[in-house]
Amino acid sequence: MQPAIRIELESEITNHRLEKWAEEARTWLGVQVESIEEVQVYKIQPHHAANDGEIISKMHNVFVDPTLQTLHTKDGKYTFNGRQPSFVAEISFRPGVTDNPARSAAEAFSLVGIDADVASGSLYFMFGDIDKKGAEKIAQELFSNTLIQKAEVWAADNFYKMDRFDSIALPKVELSSTPQIMEVSLDLDDTGLEALSKNRCLALTVDELKHIRDYYSKPDIQVSRKSKKLPINPTDVEIEILAQSWSEHCKHKIFSAKIDYQDASGEKQTIDSLYRTYIKGATSEIEKERKLDWLISVFSDNAGIVRFDEKIDLCIKVETHNSPSALDPYGGALTGILGVNRDILGCGMGARPIANTDVFCFAPPDMPKTGEEKYMPDGPKSPRRVLEGVHRGVENGGNKSGIPTINGAFFFDRDYAGKPLVFVGTVGAMPHTLPDGRPSSAKELSSGDRIMMVGGAIGADGIHGATFSSLELNDDAPATAVQIGDPLTQKRVTDFLLEARDLGLYSTLTDNGAGGLSSSVGEMAIISNGASLDLALCPVKYPGLSAWELMVSESQERMTFAVPPSHAASFLNLAKKHGVDATDIGDFNNSGKLTVFYDGKLAAELELKFMHDSLPQMELTAEWTGSKHRSAWSPTTALNEAKEPLPANIESILIKLLSSPNITSKEKWVRSYDHEVQAATHQKPFIGKYSDGVSDAGVIWLYPHGGDKDNGIAIGCGLAPRLSLIDPYLMAQFAVDEAVRNVVASGGDPDMCCLLDNFCWPDPVVSAKNPEGAYKLGQLVRACRGLYDICKDYGTPLVSGKDSMKNDFRGADRRGQEIAISVLPTLLITAMSRVPMGTTVGSDFKDKGDLIYLLGKSGAQGLDGSEFSCYFETESMAPSIDSNKNMMLYRKLHIALKQSLVKSMHDVSEGGLLVAFVESMIGGRLGAELFMDNNEKDFVDACFNEAPGRFIVSIALKQQAAFEEALSGCDILKIGCVTEDAQISFKGSHSIPLKILVQAWQKGF
Amino acid sequence: MTKKNPLFLVMAGDGINCERETAAALELAEATAKIVHINDLMETPQMLADAQGLAIPGGFSFGDELGSGQILALKIRHRLGDAFFKMVEDKKPVIGICNGFQVLVKLGLLPFPSDPSRKLALASNESGRFIDKWVTLNVNPKSVCLWTKDLPFDSFELPIRHGEGRIVFRKGQEDAIYQTLVKQGLIPLTYTENVNGSYGRIAALTDPSGMVLGLMPHPEAFVSQRTYKKTGRQSEGDGLLIFKNIVGILKN
Secondary structure (H helix, E strand, C coil), rough: CCEEEEEEEEECCCCHHHHHHHHHHHHHCCCCCCCEEECCCCCCECCCCHHHHHHHHHHHHHHHHCCCCCCCCCCCCCCHHHHCCCCEEEEECCCCCHHHHHHHHHHHHHHHHHHCEEEEEEEEEEEECCCCCHHHHHHHHCCCCCCCCCEEEEEHHHHHHHCCCCCCCCCCCCCCCCCCEEEEECCCCHHHHHHHEEEEEEEEHHHHHHHHHHHHHHHHHHHHHHHHCCCCCCEEEHHHHHHHHHHHHHHHHHHHHHEECCCCHHHHHHHEEEEHHHHHHHHHHHHHHHCCCCEECCCCCCEEEEEECEEEEECCCCCCCCHHHHHHHHHHHHHHHHHHHHHHHHCCCCCCCEEEEEEECCCCCCCCCCCHHHHCCCHCCCCCHHHHHHHHHHHHHHHHCCCCCCCCCEECCCHHHHCCEEEEEEEEEECCCCCCEEEECCCCCCCCCEEEEEEEEECCCCCCCCCCCCCCCCCCCCCCCCCCCCHHHHHHHHHHHHHHHHHCCCCCEEECCCCCCHHHHHHHHHCCCCCEEEEEEEEEEEEECCCHHHCCCCCCEEEEEEEHHHHHHHHHHHHHHCCEEEEEEEEEECCCCCEEEEEEEEEEEEEEEHHHHHHCCCCEEECCCCCCCCCCCCCCCCCEEECCCCHHHHHHHHHHHHCCCCCCCCCCHHCCCCCCCCCCCCEECCCCCCCCCCCEEEEEEEEEHHHCEEEEEEEEEEEEHHHHHHHHHHHHHHHHHHHHHHHCCCCCCCEEEEEEEEEEEECCCCCCCEEHHHHHHHHHHHHHHHHHHHHHHHHHCCHHHEEEECCCEEEECCCCEEEEEEEECCCEEEEEEEEEECCCCCCCCCCCCCEEEECCCCCCCCCCCCHHHHHHHCCCCCCCCCCHHHHHHHHHHHHHHCCCCEEEEEEEECHHHHHHHHHHHHHHHCCCEECCCCCCCHHHHHHCCCCCCCCCEEECHHHHHHHHHHCCCCEEEEEEEECCCCEECCCCEEEEHHHHHHHHHHHCC | CCCCCCEEEEEECCCEHHHHHHHHHHHHCEEEEEEHHHHHHHHCCCCHHHHHHHECEEECCCHHHCCCHHHHHHHHHHHCCHHHHHHCCCCCCEEEHHHHHHHHHHCCCCCCCCCCCCEEEEEECCCCCEEEEEEEEEEECCCCCCCCCCCCCCCEEEEEECCEEEECCCCHHHHHHHHHHHHHHCCEEEEEECCCCHHEEEEEEECCCCCCECCCHHHHHCCCCHHHCCCCCCCCCHHHHHHHHHHHHHHH
């Protein structure tokens, strides 16, 4: 065989990203590197012998842009304009990790007639007076993620002494074991069962394992298994399928559990499933009471489907990807966004993704501050690295898929230092009916349909994705826990899927998400009541994977289709045209069973009834004993900076808030997301005179997606995790209100608005190591009740949701002392609402002389839970909510918008009234007079409380009467007017120049 | 009676992702737009000969790996080859938007189709980041470009959405190449401010025939005021005029 070749590509032009990294290394890692240079590395193993000269010439062809690069195939002593690097780092992927540049390079080689394996990597040359430890720190924290990449560091002299162009080895997965199907004995005592669950990463309880054991000891099952030469005990394939199907991730056992709940007053209640009682319950009651005809499919498919348009249906789904993002922020976020895209692709008969959303809950980006380092949890990545990585993942995931990222939020709190929360959402569009007349929202298939696996090949990546492999990663083992998404493969699958859908080539489809084939085929099999497949037919990334691994691997970019035999050939041909792998792996039938073969040998046979419907309901206890204030896990920093905020300090308070991470402009980050590809984004993330003001929600025009000409949708979100410390009931209500207000402020019709709930909770199951479990479940009950009540009051149905239940960190801090950090109980609400085009006015003030109103309750309402309270001491009281009054306001406002009575509209949220007021000023770069007296007693509370249900709007002076008439019966207060003077002035004669406010707000992080 | 609408092929597949809005813009400009997968073109290159024009839309072909546009250019050169280059030789209109522009440059079709040596490239933005932003473009009235000929304004706005849009020239030849481009009228559009570090604030390039246009901003994203940077009413967007221009020339 031709020996492998190493090439290095030197850049001819300055790479400005490297300047940023050098700065990051100095600022965040404390390593005084002067500068960094990068050289790209490719290792190429041609499959056939070829002439060296020919290969080199073809490599020039494939890799080199002569204006930008120089190719090196030997020597490779770099001059760097005479500067001497001190250290060199080489970063390469570990075996089995998705290597997108290499995959593309291999494709490029095949275009010039060379078949080859390729691996990619990078060399980084570090300049300046740093030591090896510093160089290693940069290599491991900035250049690589050591879970998926190898980082080798040399002193520059030693590096050049090696002959790195000789004896080249590509990373290769070597699996030593020969795959065979094993019997898993359940003939064990409780300790044994527990150990089995732990060792195999099954995440099944002892009771669940006993339930399986009971099933296998039934005489009829034993007879049946004997006749088929299956072992009496489950096979490894069977036990793994059951573990996947019954995982918290797939089955939502906590939300389905029977809960004995006791509240603070001692009142007791038994709740038979939070999900059925409060989530689904709210929706079905609302649907009935309001006689809604636009709920097409809720809680049954991958995503909720609603009808806000005469021509197209919309589907929407929001997912979390917290654990993967904690381990590898980039890969975790990237696979998260691509994963939720697949939920949409696999919704109904397949929908086109038209918009993405993303919400991050992180620890503050400047954490740990100097002096705090020791108190950081040891293990999780620093908040800054999490932020950078997740941001890049969402950017690549959306941009490379051609899906605009139109809405999102950043929320910072120290309690996310143990586990970051990453919410990713996608909206899809599909015609009401397909060209052949079938409704797009239906999911049907027939016995006899072929099972087609489409997309990437299977590797060990993502096996036990939800629980993480307990095995340590080393050079020879494939990285199983962390995955990198491949947007190109998924884009090809998307193009293929939508063409195949419109050609009527398949019966139905679903995505391969958690649980891999086990879940996708297992769930589709319910429709025909059976399925049979042979795992040996699946394409693999490398040999040696066991049958059970093939069955549960979560290797990305895969979809499962049911294809009528008559269309199988056309289906496979179309896939080929799109450069998409598609493989026929079995058929759907009506046997009542999921049957799995490996190379013709029976590996698993499970009754669908047992798999899906036999699991006994979990029984849990919950208690609510009133609010327990934050037990800050870091003792060093006082939470509050100022004891008694005075009205006279209004300027410094305002500046503090405007520049705080939760409020400051995120433009630097958000502009890296393509927010207008597909050419349908009506309201962008930034608006106003200089396109740098905030918008409350993204608005998509539906016409370019096949919808009505004057129709759009607004997507907004709301969350209020800090209120969980006071009462999760209130937290849930504030989250709903904020999400609804965001879309209403953007022209959304409050009567055509649907919601999604995403719960991210600390472990709510009480146990020895989690004694607070019952309280955390009590908090969950409170949140669900709050959610139910306000959904009923607002008449807004929940159409889809998801929960993530183990968001805790238990370990040591960097001093080695024990530490437990739980995330704030967090409920993200996403709202999608119909927008009649022309009602979106933006949050920015438009013209001088316009009147400014505060809509909703005014005056002091309590500062607890506010952004203000993070910096200043407050009286302990949180604002209340009047949902009926709110909804009346939203309805009337929507009519006023349709009558063009409103010129700007902005919801009052983080920071309170004054921050919203200033944001509208910044958007329009106009001054304003505020008719509030900064000498009054309640001034500070009135300015900074975060009471729900409120907006700042501006209207033309001549519309005053019509506007006030339109909102009759609502709380409205004329609080100011727009001026030309570039400042905000208060009635008490104080004023602050706009320039200072803009500067504070644009501080960023 | 207007002439039959000219047929434009809009290339798709392999990570291209703006084909639908590009086709919609061409249709609005009264062309017939047909979205074709590049693999279909490879199978039936005659489609190129039968079409009056071609658009290579924006996107992330091959995930931007090995440099934006690099692999798609390689695929076009090695798999479509003559059929593709003949369109340019025959002076049929070809537009490359964003990633499509990068492809045309990597193919050596811009700015001088007759000179295969590559003199310039689109490098990563000075900021080191992808950026989505509306920019103001100056129209060069002296440009030979037929797509931007006689636009009814001196400047207009379009969004840019790219990570690699900075024009750089071969080292040491910067000024000479730039002066040639200026002299021959090959720079139809420039940014009014420095948005990505592009040499001479170049936003677009044409070939000496004026029929090939490559540009980083997205004209197909502004064919309606509904998608303007401020929420607008339903009326025509300025980007549409670029497509109308070329369709008008083909029809007359």
